Amino acid sequence: MPFHIEYERTIPARRPQGHQPAAPRFSLRWTRPVPALVSVYFGIQAKSLAWPAENGFYDTLRQMFAGEDGPQAHETMRCEDEAGYTNGIMVAYWTDPTRYARWADQAGFRAWFEQEGHLNGDAGYWCEAIVVPYDRHETIYSAPNYRIGFGRTPDTEVVPITNNGFFGAARDRLPVSAIDALDAPIEPLAGRQRESAGAHLMVQVPHNVTILRSGQYWEGAGQEQLQDYMQSLQPKLLRGMRYLSDNKEATGCMSLRIMTNLNDDGSPRAETSVLGAFSSMHKLEQWAASHETHLDIYRHAIAMNRLHKEKREVVTWHELFVLLMGNCFEYVNCHPATGMLPYGQAWRCSRP
Amino acid sequence: MPFHIEYERTIPARRPQGHQPAAPRFSLRWTRPVPALVSVYFGIQAKSLAWPAENGFYDTLRQMFAGEDGPQAHETMRCEDEAGYTNGIMVAYWTDPTRYARWADQAGFRAWFEQEGHLNGDAGYWCEAIVVPYDRHETIYSAPNYRIGFGRTPDTEVVPITNNGFFGAARDRLPVSAIDALDAPIEPLAGRQRESAGAHLMVQVPHNVTILRSGQYWEGAGQEQLQDYMQSLQPKLLRGMRYLSDNKEATGCMSLRIMTNLNDDGSPRAETSVLGAFSSMHKLEQWAASHETHLDIYRHAIAMNRLHKEKREVVTWHELFVLLMGNCFEYVNCHPATGMLPYGQAWRCSRP
Numbered sequence: 001m002p003f004h005i006e007y008e009r010t011i012p013a014r015r016p017q018g019h020q021p022a023a024p025r026f027s028l029r030w031t032r033p034v035p036a037l038v039s040v041y042f043g044i045q046a047k048s049l050a051w052p053a054e055n056g057f058y059d060t061l062r063q064m065f066a067g068e069d070g071p072q073a074h075e076t077m078r079c080e081d082e083a084g085y086t087n088g089i090m091v092a093y094w095t096d097p098t099r100y101a102r103w104a105d106q107a108g109f110r111a112w113f114e115q116e117g118h119l120n121g122d123a124g125y126w127c128e129a130i131v132v133p134y135d136r137h138e139t140i141y142s143a144p145n146y147r148i149g150f151g152r153t154p155d156t157e158v159v160p161i162t163n164n165g166f167f168g169a170a171r172d173r174l175p176v177s178a179i180d181a182l183d184a185p186i187e188p189l190a191g192r193q194r195e196s197a198g199a200h201l202m203v204q205v206p207h208n209v210t211i212l213r214s215g216q217y218w219e220g221a222g223q224e225q226l227q228d229y230m231q232s233l234q235p236k237l238l239r240g241m242r243y244l245s246d247n248k249e250a251t252g253c254m255s256l257r258i259m260t261n262l263n264d265d266g267s268p269r270a271e272t273s274v275l276g277a278f279s280s281m282h283k284l285e286q287w288a289a290s291h292e293t294h295l296d297i298y299r300h301a302i303a304m305n306r307l308h309k310e311k312r313e314v315v316t317w318h319e320l321f322v323l324l325m326g327n328c329f330e331y332v333n334c335h336p337a338t339g340m341l342p343y344g345q346a347w348r349c350s351r352p
Numbered sequence: 353m354p355f356h357i358e359y360e361r362t363i364p365a366r367r368p369q370g371h372q373p374a375a376p377r378f379s380l381r382w383t384r385p386v387p388a389l390v391s392v393y394f395g396i397q398a399k400s401l402a403w404p405a406e407n408g409f410y411d412t413l414r415q416m417f418a419g420e421d422g423p424q425a426h427e428t429m430r431c432e433d434e435a436g437y438t439n440g441i442m443v444a445y446w447t448d449p450t451r452y453a454r455w456a457d458q459a460g461f462r463a464w465f466e467q468e469g470h471l472n473g474d475a476g477y478w479c480e481a482i483v484v485p486y487d488r489h490e491t492i493y494s495a496p497n498y499r500i501g502f503g504r505t506p507d508t509e510v511v512p513i514t515n516n517g518f519f520g521a522a523r524d525r526l527p528v529s530a531i532d533a534l535d536a537p538i539e540p541l542a543g544r545q546r547e548s549a550g551a552h553l554m555v556q557v558p559h560n561v562t563i564l565r566s567g568q569y570w571e572g573a574g575q576e577q578l579q580d581y582m583q584s585l586q587p588k589l590l591r592g593m594r595y596l597s598d599n600k601e602a603t604g605c606m607s608l609r610i611m612t613n614l615n616d617d618g619s620p621r622a623e624t625s626v627l628g629a630f631s632s633m634h635k636l637e638q639w640a641a642s643h644e645t646h647l648d649i650y651r652h653a654i655a656m657n658r659l660h661k662e663k664r665e666v667v668t669w670h671e672l673f674v675l676l677m678g679n680c681f682e683y684v685n686c687h688p689a690t691g692m693l694p695y696g697q698a699w700r701c702s703r704p
Contacts, residue, residue, distance in 0.1 A: 003531075005359075010385050033362050033531030035487075036676060101537035101559035101677050110697070131677055133485045135387075179355075179385030185453035194704040201704050204680070207453035324388060325453050325483055326678025328556070345462070347701040352546040352553050 002029030002157050005135045007178040014168025021165035023305035026141040027173065028319075030095065031155045037321070038094040038131050039150070039213075040071075041275065045087045045124040045334055051266050053123065054078070054088035060112060061090045069103040073152035077259035077273060078266075082245055083337045085124075089259060091213075095153050097131060104129075113332065114351070120198050124334035130211055132321045138173035140164060141317040142305060148215055148271075149319045165302070167289035170320060171281055182208050182322050184280035188249045191342030200332045204345040207325035209254070210278045214318040219270040221313035225304070229314050233300050240293035241274060251291075252283025255339045277340060281322055354381035354509050357487045359530040366520025373517035375657035378493040379525065380671075382447065383507045389673070390446040390483050391502070391565075392423075393627065397439045397476035397686055403618050405475065406430070406440035412464060413442045421455040425504035429611035429625060430618075434597055435689050437476075441611060443565075447505050449483060456481075465684065466703070472550050476686035482563055484673045490525035492516060493669040494657060500567055500623075501671045517654070519641035522672055523633055534560050534674050536632035540601050543694030552684045556697040559677035561606070562630045566670040571622040573665035577656070581666050585652050592645035593626060603643075604635025607691045629692060633674055 044057040058076050065071055071092035079087050094100035104110070118125050139150065144158045151158065163172045171177045185207050194201065216237065218229050244253040254277045261271035278284040288294045305312055329340045330349075336342065396409040410428050417423055423444035431439050446452035456462070470477050491502065496510045503510065515524045523529045537559050546553065568589065570581050596605040606629045613623035630636040640646045657664055681692045682701075688694065 007357075007385065033359065035528055035532045097559055097677060098533075098535050098537050105538055105558075105697075133487075133676070135485075176387055180387045181450075183450050185450050186457055196704065199704060202699065202701075206457075207449055324485070324676075324678070325449060326676070326680070328678070328680070345457075346704050347554065347699065348704040349554075349699040349701060352548065352551060352698050352700040 002031050002159065003033045004029060005175040007175060009178040011178060011181060013172050014166065015163055015172055016166055019162075019166055021162055022302050023142070023165065025161055025164035026144045026158045027161045028139040028141070028151050029157050029159050031157060034095045034134055036097045036131060036133050037137050037150065038097055038100040038129070039321070040092050040130065041128040042090045042092070043087045043126040043128075045081075045085050045126065045338065046122055047085055049086035049088055049123070055266060057088055058090055061092070064107040064109055064112070065092065067103070067107060069099045069107065071103075072154055073150070075148075076262040078262055078268075079257045079259040081257060081338070083335050085335060087257065089257070093150050093153050095150075100131070113330070114200065118332045119200065120333065124338065125332040126330060126334050126338060128329040128339055129327065130321050130323065131327060132323060135175035136322045136324065137320065138170055139317070139319045140170070140173070141315065142301070143312065143315045146217055146315045148217065148317065149213060168285065171285065174320070174322060176322070182281045184208050184282070187279050187283065188252065189254065189279045189343055190249065191254070193336050194341055194346055196331060196334050196336045196338070196341055198333055200330065200349045201341060202347045202349050203329045203331070203340045203343065204325070205323055205327040205329055205340055206279070206344045207323070208280055209323045210281045210284050210320065211323065212276045212278070212284065212318055212320045213273055214276070215271065215273045215316065217271045217315040218313065221270070225308065225313045228304065233297070233304070233314070236293075236297045236300055240297050243291065243293040244276065244287065251287050252279035253277070254279060254343050354383050354511065355385045356381060357527040359487075359527060361530040363530060363533060365524050366518065367515055367524055368518055371518055373514055374654050375494070375517065377513055377516035378496045378510045379513045380491040380493070380503050381509045381511050383509060386447045386486055388449045388483060388485050389489055389502065390449055390452040390481070391673070392444050392482065393480040394442045394444070395439045395478040395480075397433075397437050397478065397690065398474055399437055401438035401440060401475070407618060409440055410442055413444070416459040416461055416464070417444065419455070419459060421451045421459065423455075424506055425502070427500075428614040430614055431609045431611040433609060433690070435687050437687060439609065441609070445502055445505050447502075452483070465682070466552065470684045471552065472685065476690065477684040478682060478686050478690060480681040480691055481679065482673050482675065483679060484675060487527035488674045488676065489672065490522055491669070491671045492522070492525070493667065494653070495664065495667045498569055498667045500569065500669065501565060520637065523637065526633075526672070526674060528674070534633045536560050536634070539631050539635065540604065541606065541631045541695055542601065543606070545688050546693055546698055548683060548686050548688045548690070548693055550685055552682065552701045553693060554699045554701050555681045555683070555692045555695065556677070557675055557679040557681055557692055558631070558696045559675070560632055561675045562633045562636050562672065563675065564628045564630070564636065564670055564672045565625055566628070567623065567625045567668065569623045569667040570665065573622070577660065577665040580656065585649070585656070585666070588645075588649045588652055592649050595643065595645040596628065596639065603639050604631035605629070606631060606695050
């Protein structure tokens with residue numbers, strides 16, 4: 001049996017009595033205990049980001065990843081953010097917080113990240129480290145055979161699940177939701193403009209902020225399914241994302257990055273990921289359960305799964321984390337709308 | 353059945369086969385799920401701390417505690433630290449991190465703590481907030497009827513245990529120790545001197561730092577047991593603490609405060625608490641299992657328990673937390689040897 005945590009419920013499940021999911025879905029499990037999960041998003045940001053600079057950033061990180069405390073998996077992605085800046089993004093995954101802590105202290109990242117020149121160059125740099133106890137994460141995959149995100153770390157299995165296909169299913173899949181309502185301490189959160197140019201700012205991410213990496217993979221899809229994805233599912237997805245970006249306070253969406261996964265030469269893969277931060281599970285659920293932009297995405301994805309069954313060539317998936325307080329996100333010389341910069345307790349930092 | 357977490361072990365228990373404890377011991381449980389525990393130590397520090405200033409500090413905090421998101425229990429204590437400064441200390445306990453997060457944001461603490469005048473007055477101020485998932489804590493009490501520390505929060509029970517009285521028992525009582533070795537990422541940790549006067553410094557406490565509040569209560573003890581405590585157990589305890597203070601790097605002891613519990617008028621109670629921070633469980637265990645200064649305390653306490661049984665009038669107890677990375681301790685205008693100031697990643701902070 002793979003490792004998993006289950007609590008005796010004091011909070012009822014959302015799963016309707018006798019529920020049968022409309023389409024098969026899968027979750028990730030590890031074959032050894034994983035008390036905590038770490039995913040760190042490293043970013044370089046510029047108005048116009050040249051490939052040599054972006055590639056140099058990835059290379060620097062890859063070199064730091066090479067030691068035995070380096071991450072168990074990593075990927076590169078690119079996005080144009082809402083302020084029109086290009087962000088080159090490396091995400092790295094650790095399944096052992098002790099090894100991550102050792103890496104963070106000893107692999108040279110701090111000296112590189114905090115170097116004087118980063119404060120006043122053309123580029124900004126950021127680092128969003130997500131560290132959660134196991135019981136504050138959940139995953140879902142539309143197919144069992146494509147590995148991505150935490151799914152690329154060793155000692156994993158993809159297992160079929162039945163707690164999917166109803167509203168509240170993501171919450172039910174979070175082990176801690178059996179005993180914790182996961183409410184936001186304060187909601188709605190109003191963003192504010194902070195002086196971020198030339199500064200190293202640290203943001204303490206509010207308790208129970210919910211971060212979702214949601215992915216779409218269509219490499220090798222045949223003409224019919226490719227065309228459906230490009231002409232129907234992807235536009236619906238982008239429309240939904242635009243609605244979230246345009247209605248931040250109402251939806252609790254604090255940050256949204258629509259990222260294209262990259263090959264090592266910087267060319268785009270047939271794969272995208274959306275990284276969204278929400279002020280609470282509740283806010284994310286509200287949009288998912290009730291807003292037509294999400295219902296539209298959801299119904300189309302399910303319909304395609306039912307139509308093509310195991311011949312479905314487009315994979316959709318997500319990994320979700322509800323943060324315990326204590327996660328610090330850092331921004332060096334970034335524009336003030338970057339990531340979590342407008343939210344939470346923020347500090348201008350220097351070394352004593 | 354009260355709430356508790358147990359994992360299927362992949363790391364063997366330390367408990368010897370067939371072990372029978374030499375003396376009865378007890379642990380704290382909650383009658384409802386408690387996914388995370390919060391204990392925050394607030395301090396005021398001065399070379400010479402007058403009671404009006406100390407009392408004003410406690411009053412300010414008590415007023416902030418009065419709302420519905422305030423702590424479920426709190427206590428005042430005083431210690432003279434190793435630099436010879438007097439520290440007035442308020443410890444506050446929350447069993448709901450969402451309520452703590454709301455309190456921290458809305459009760460006025462930040463504005464008060466960060467006020468300009470605190471940076472350059474005669475006093476220093478500090479705040480050490482410990483937030484741990486439930487599976488990273490354990491407690492032990494020599495008697496079931498005296499409530500202190502987390503034991504004063506509502507919805508608790510004191511239950512008899514049998515995983516005590518062998519070396520490694522504290523580790524066995526930590527639920528997460530079944531699946532996590534709880535190693536320090538880096539050890540030994542060397543402290544360094546940081547410019548802390550007139551500054552607001554934030555320290556990110558290293559992963560798996562182990563914090564122990566260990567308490568002694570002898571109020572109402574009769575002459576025989578009082579005399580034994582004062583002439584034998586207390587001197588042994590102080591000798592052990594002195595050894596830790598004098599051998600920081602070897603013992604992994606980063607900070608040690610020998611605190612006297614106070615009545616509301618500032619007079620000392622017949623009660624003390626030692627708050628110690630160690631670089632890892634392993635380091636704390638090494639001292640406890642092998643050093644004669646601890647064996648001496650331990651043997652005497654057990655001998656007195658066996659001699660007096662349920663008539664034992666001195667209560668000893670502790671609560672222990674192994675921190676996940678992400679705990680931030682803050683120091684405003686404190687001397688550089690205060691608490692965790694010499695360790696971990698430290699930042700000089702201001703508001704952007």
